[in-house]
Amino acid sequence: MALMSGTELAKEIVADAGRRAAAFEAAAGRKPCLATVLVGEDPASVTYVRMKRNRCRQAGIESRHVPLPATTTTAGLVRVIGELSADPGVDGILLQHPVPAGIDERAAFEAIAPGKDVDGVTMHSFAAMSFGLPGFESCTPGGIMRLLDAYEVGIEGRHAVVIGRSPILGKPVAMLLLARHATVTVCHSRTADLPSIVRSADLVVAAVGRPEFVRGSWIKPGAVVVDAGYNPGNVGDVAFAEAAERASLITPVPGGVGPTTIAVLLAQTVTAAESTMD
Numbered sequence: 001m002a003l004m005s006g007t008e009l010a011k012e013i014v015a016d017a018g019r020r021a022a023a024f025e026a027a028a029g030r031k032p033c034l035a036t037v038l039v040g041e042d043p044a045s046v047t048y049v050r051m052k053r054n055r056c057r058q059a060g061i062e063s064r065h066v067p068l069p070a071t072t073t074t075a076g077l078v079r080v081i082g083e084l085s086a087d088p089g090v091d092g093i094l095l096q097h098p099v100p101a102g103i104d105e106r107a108a109f110e111a112i113a114p115g116k117d118v119d120g121v122t123m124h125s126f127a128a129m130s131f132g133l134p135g136f137e138s139c140t141p142g143g144i145m146r147l148l149d150a151y152e153v154g155i156e157g158r159h160a161v162v163i164g165r166s167p168i169l170g171k172p173v174a175m176l177l178l179a180r181h182a183t184v185t186v187c188h189s190r191t192a193d194l195p196s197i198v199r200s201a202d203l204v205v206a207a208v209g210r211p212e213f214v215r216g217s218w219i220k221p222g223a224v225v226v227d228a229g230y231n232p233g234n235v236g237d238v239a240f241a242e243a244a245e246r247a248s249l250i251t252p253v254p255g256g257v258g259p260t261t262i263a264v265l266l267a268q269t270v271t272a273a274e275s276t277m278d
């Protein structure tokens with residue numbers, strides 16, 4: 001068993017984004033700018049947004065934080081995001097998920113201009129991912145693909161089993177794997193006999209949101225295991241010690257998928273800024 005280190009890969013991606021951000025600043029006279037929109041004060045979300053903004057600063061990317069009260073309406077949020085979409089000083093927009101119950105998150109995501117969707121959450125970006133066309137990738141799925149490529153994991157012709165079908169993780173990672181010619185099975189809460197499906201996987205992506213949900217006995221010997229889960233207490237969705245006994249390659253939590261998510265966000269923010277120079 002070998003580990004896929006997201007921490008190491010993220011360092012390389014962030015260093016590259018930082019060099020590109022500096023070149024952009026030299027040419028444009030301003031830094032690339034990411035707007036971070038946080039509705040409410042969920043402590044985990046506050047922490048994630050802080051982590052993202054800290055990484056931006058380290059890479060020479062400006063972040064403009066837009067905190068909104070939990071009482072914000074869908075119309076109010078759509079208006080704020082529309083203003084950021086129209087603001088030439090803003091290159092990318094991150095709306096932290098989840099927004100409080102009662103707000104139509106999809107409507108808010110769709111208010112992000114496609115050229116500023118550096119978090120890859122709009123229908124436009126999803127379609128590009130599905131068709132294998134250039135565009136912004138959902139950050140966690142994009143990070144997972146970069147990890148697989150960095151460790152030279154073969155994708156074409158392999159059976160990939162994705163557990164989870166959320167709009168920002170399971171579904172887009174399934175589309176990216178499909179665009180790379182994997183045979184993809186997407187599982188969810190209504191899936192019958194999940195363990196036997198996972199046992200046939202060459203590549204498993206766990207995106208369930210339940211600590212240590214995927215057991216070692218489900219893993220085909222030699223399979224590649226990507227744990228996208230990030231549960232309270234830094235616990236993944238895979239029972240790591242068990243799975244590591246059978247996997248050929250596995251991502252740890254922490255230090256696996258998480259850091260690559262933020263790295264892709266920064267890289268895509270710089271790409272969005274660069275495209276304003278064209």
Ligand SMILES: NC(=O)C1=CN([C@@H]2O[C@H](COP(=O)(O)OP(=O)(O)OC[C@H]3O[C@@H](n4cnc5c(N)ncnc54)[C@H](OP(=O)(O)O)[C@@H]3O)[C@@H](O)[C@H]2O)C=CC1
Nearest residue numbers: 140164165166169188189207208209228229230257258261
């Ligand atoms: N590292 C990172 O950057 C990120 C990590 N995460 C982590 O990834 C995990 C998933 O997040 P997210 O996709 O947003 O979560 P969601 O809660 O939106 O989606 C969970 C998915 O898992 C499925 N599921 C739930 N229970 C079961 C079950 N018993 N058997 C099979 N499938 C099940 C659900 O099925 P159904 O659709 O039928 O309800 C759903 O599709 C979490 O741990 C989260 O913290 C998330 C985003 C970014």
Ligand SMILES: Nc1nc(=O)c2c([nH]1)NC[C@@H]1CN(c3ccc(C(=O)N[C@@H](CCC(=O)O)C(=O)O)cc3)C=[N+]21
Nearest residue numbers: 048095096097098119139230254255256258259261262
């Ligand atoms: N619109 C939107 N886009 C997101 O990308 C998004 C989101 N909403 N909502 C919440 C989740 C969660 N998320 C994480 C990012 C990095 C780590 C990460 O870097 N974790 C470190 C540990 C960091 C630490 O705890 O110190 C690691 O796994 O090693 C974790 C989780 C992005 N999310």
